[in-house]
Amino acid sequence: MEHARNRVTFGKPIAERQAIQWMIADSAVEIESLRWLVLTAAWQVDRGIDSRQAQSMAKLHGGLKANEIVDRVLQMHGGMGYTRELPVERWYRELRLLRIYEGTDEIQRRTIARNLLKGHATVRGHLG
Numbered sequence: 711m712e713h714a715r716n717r718v719t720f721g722k723p724i725a726e727r728q729a730i731q732w733m734i735a736d737s738a739v740e741i742e743s744l745r746w747l748v749l750t751a752a753w754q755v756d757r758g759i760d761s762r763q764a765q766s767m768a769k770l771h772g773g774l775k776a777n778e779i780v781d782r783v784l785q786m787h788g789g790m791g792y793t794r795e796l797p798v799e800r801w802y803r804e805l806r807l808l809r810i811y812e813g814t815d816e817i818q819r820r821t822i823a824r825n826l827l828k829g830h831a832t833v834r835g836h837l838g
């Protein structure tokens with residue numbers, strides 16, 4: 711956001727362009743949704759509830775969204791985002807790992823789907 715406020719193109723800060731505002735808004739919504747997924751899993755752990763479904767959901771969604779968000783951050787920084795003068799390109803590479811270690815995306819999806827198909831978990835508000 712600091713970069714968007716400071717970077718002026720064609721006479722205006724890019725923060726005033728709707729395309730950039732949408733990137734900021736979408737990222738904020740995704741970060742907030744992630745916070746709730748993580749808090750749900752943590753709340754279940756605190757109460758001794760089986761939280762494996764919530765943990766898999768938080769891990770899967772967190773890895774995917776972190777990658778989408780850092781992609782937007784790099785895009786907002788333009789060519790500078792791609793260079794090694796800023797840390798953004800490193801974040802872009804490092805966050806890719808979130809989709810591989812501690813259970814890949816595919817394995818989290820497998821866990822989530824199996825829990826639903828076997829009736830160990832429900833889609834709240836719709837099933838069960």
Ligand SMILES: Cc1cc2nc3c(=O)[nH]c(=O)nc-3n(C[C@H](O)[C@H](O)[C@H](O)COP(=O)(O)OP(=O)(O)OC[C@H]3O[C@@H](n4cnc5c(N)ncnc54)[C@H](O)[C@@H]3O)c2cc1C
Binds near residue numbers: 812814815817
């Ligand atoms: C930087 C880094 C740090 C790591 N740190 C640790 C660590 O501290 N401790 C640790 O134990 N491990 C660690 N790992 C290992 C990591 O957990 C594995 O890389 C990961 O589990 C994937 O296993 P793999 O690399 O053997 O890929 P593979 O098992 O060969 O998987 C390749 C692809 O096939 C998919 N796939 C595999 N099996 C299935 C299946 N049954 N159904 C559907 N899709 C499938 C995978 O999701 C993936 O997309 C680390 C890896 C990296 C890169």
